[in-house]
Amino acid sequence: MTNHYKFSKSIIPKLKPISMIKLFQYEMCPYCEKVRRKLAEMNIEYQKVEVDPANKPKEVTSTGGTVPVIDDNGMVMNESADIIEYLEKKYGAS
Numbered sequence: 001m002t003n004h005y006k007f008s009k010s011i012i013p014k015l016k017p018i019s020m021i022k023l024f025q026y027e028m029c030p031y032c033e034k035v036r037r038k039l040a041e042m043n044i045e046y047q048k049v050e051v052d053p054a055n056k057p058k059e060v061t062s063t064g065g066t067v068p069v070i071d072d073n074g075m076v077m078n079e080s081a082d083i084i085e086y087l088e089k090k091y092g093a094s
Contacts, residue, residue, distance in 0.1 A: 021046040024069040031080040032068040
């Protein structure tokens with residue numbers, strides 16, 4: 001005897017799409033390196049966006065024009081110490 005189950009769509013949990021953190025940075029920036037180390041330490045996947053100084057994206061210009069800047073699903077912020085504090089609070093200190 002085979003049991004067939006029908007699942008109502010209402011009981012299947014809806015999963016939010018996970019968007020990856022974007023790190024706007026310069027490869028040689030020591031403050032960017034500090035944020036990259038923290039992201040690696042916390043095993044957080046992220047996308048590196050190398051910033052062109054002559055054509056900075058709005059995420060960078062809207063926060064004062066300096067890097068590092070992260071965009072975490074619309075939460076855009078700069079300053080390495082603030083970014084690290086935010087990551088630790090949101091994703092748990094390691």
